Amino acid sequence: MINKQAQKIPTYVINLERRSDRKAHILNEFAGRDEFDVEIIKAHENPVGSLGLWYTIKQIVEIAEQREQDFILICEDDHQFTDSYSAQLLFECLTEAKDINADVILGGVSTVQSAATVSKNLSWIENFNGTQFLIIYRHFFETLLKAAFYEYDIADDKIVRLTKKRFLIFPFISVQKEFGYSDATDWNNEVGRVTRLFDGASKTVQTLKNVEKFYGNLRKNNGIIDEEKFSDISIPTYAINLPERTERRKHILQQFKGRKEFDLQIIDACKHKVGAIGLWQSICKIVQLAIDNEDDVIIICEDDHQFTNCYNRDLLLRNIFEAHEQKAGILSGGIGGYTHASLLSEERLWVSFFLSAQFIVVYKKMFKKILKYKFQEYDVADIVLSYLTSNKMVLHPFISHQKDFGHSDVTPIHNEFPGLVQDMFQRTESGLTDLKESINLLKS
Structure with a gap:
């Protein structure tokens, strides 16, 4: 297992300077969590919020590449830890991710299409939304930096297209806090919508795990078809x-x-x-x-x-x-x-x-x-x-x-x-x- 005593997680938090309420929130989320080495990154401002977010992610990856960091955590300033979070769980996930050569890990998502359990705490995911807690590994840096990104793109979909080695921590250790507005996703301005989405996505992943367990047990009990x-x-x-x-x-x-x-x-x-x-x-x-x-x-x-x-x-x-x-x-x-x-x-x-x-x-x-x-x-x-x-x-x-x-x-x-x-x-x-x-x- 990765030794949490020997290594702090390089953590980059994206924040628009004018969003002081979000900055106060995110600093409070990481307060007292010594496993993270937190750095606030000034977000790129762009009329198209998704472009601003992607440019900021690229800037962070460039910094991480220069610092020769093996992996990084990128958080949006609306990230919020769930009750399932613990430092021990996160470091277990990092060890599991290393064993399967992961490109990215997500702490929680607001939508997910399909998922498949690959280890104790990680599931491979098909399509998803939610990059508020995103771990990126060094071997994926170059792919991300070279990727073209257009006005109609969004970060979540771009990651899906760039790598098959994308995984989700479950139970979720991260959700998005409701601020009543979103700088990147207009349709998340409706109060309560984000919370409902994360709850629904969590139920979907649990359902898929139940399906795996149900049919897995049937496979054990059934013989070979003659x-x-x-x-x-x-x-x-x-x-x-x-x-x-x-x-x-x-x-x-x-x-x-x-x-x-x-x-x-x-x-x-x-x-x-x-x-x-x-x-x-x-x-x-x-x-x-x-x-x-x-x-x-x-x-x-x-x-x-x-x-x-x-x-x-x-x-x-x-x-x-x-x-x-x-x-x-x-x-x-x-x-x-x-x-x-x-x-x-x-x-x-x-x-x-x-x-x-x-x-x-x-x-x-x-x-x-x-x-x-x-x-x-x-x-x-x-x-x-x-x-x-x-x-x-x-x-x-x-x-x-x-x-x-x-x-x-x-x-x-x-x-x-x-x-x-x-x-x-x-x-x-x-x-x-x-x-x-x-x-x-x-x-x-």
């Missing part, structure tokens, strides 16, 4: 199609042609003036058929489903069984958006929410939940399905995308922005790829 037992399986598969959409019907039949692992049935879509309601009624129609047929698992497809080059029969069937063993309610073949994700295997991730339902595996445990739900005019099928179960997963790489026919009977916005569907799937798959690659990099 692939021979599904060698002759054919999954009941229902494709939703409006009879007048003949081009879509032709497309979906072509997608399943020769694929004997699917027992395909075309279902005439229910018509409704609200397309989303018609889709939900069609899903319920399929679920009732599955109950009548005493099916344990079914696949529901929309007629714009298209297999990707990553599709593989054995991969799909193996994951259908493995997801069932992990108590999944829904397994998606590909999605157009998500909020939070957790890696379960090289082929499968848990997601807290998903967009797009063009190819979903639905397990028996979901059937009655779907039929009982009172679908409203403002509802969206994929969002409702996300709501109905916490155990939802997606295959990755995706085996299914949505084909763009230039029109949608369910989602009007897809008609207004050509190429939107492809962009959503590409960005989502790219984000999940980054998550997997980052976690695998840490394991290697």
Whole structure:
């Protein structure tokens, strides 16, 4: 462990000279904490607050480079220690960070997309907001100093783009104090907003840790899937199609042609003036058929489903069984958006929410939940399905995308922005790829 007696943490605090209230606050935060060597740095003033902040961060890094410091702590003057903070915990984190060759460590964040536990106190994080307590290591200095920064950039996003080796201390040891205004982030001027954001981010990280623990325990208890037992399986598969959409019907039949692992049935879509309601009624129609047929698992497809080059029969069937063993309610073949994700295997991730339902595996445990739900005019099928179960997963790489026919009977916005569907799937798959690659990099 790094010896806290032998080394003080070089700490640079960013403060605008006119913000005397913030200066008094931050000096009080560090008062009596001998583990920090605190220096107040005059913030660059700029009409664009995010530019001023970045220029100040660069100035501090240049100073640290000249002083040949191995790592530094940069604090904004609204940083506030939480009750979880202790010098011992921080030095434990510094030791853990050294072991995994971290570029940056964050003491707490106001938003986070996904996180993965990598050590006792540290989690890798996907996207985040919150640089009020930022530790930067020397080997990252040059990368940061060379990075271009524009008016539309913000420091948090820039760090995400510059390094995969970004980590978060949890429980948080730092939050932002509410001053009722922000010099860098205009939307944080609303009183109470920052506190709510940090509370929400902390709950998100804890949820992701709970997910890791839950599925980790299931992996310990489950044996290896015997692939021979599904060698002759054919999954009941229902494709939703409006009879007048003949081009879509032709497309979906072509997608399943020769694929004997699917027992395909075309279902005439229910018509409704609200397309989303018609889709939900069609899903319920399929679920009732599955109950009548005493099916344990079914696949529901929309007629714009298209297999990707990553599709593989054995991969799909193996994951259908493995997801069932992990108590999944829904397994998606590909999605157009998500909020939070957790890696379960090289082929499968848990997601807290998903967009797009063009190819979903639905397990028996979901059937009655779907039929009982009172679908409203403002509802969206994929969002409702996300709501109905916490155990939802997606295959990755995706085996299914949505084909763009230039029109949608369910989602009007897809008609207004050509190429939107492809962009959503590409960005989502790219984000999940980054998550997997980052976690695998840490394991290697």
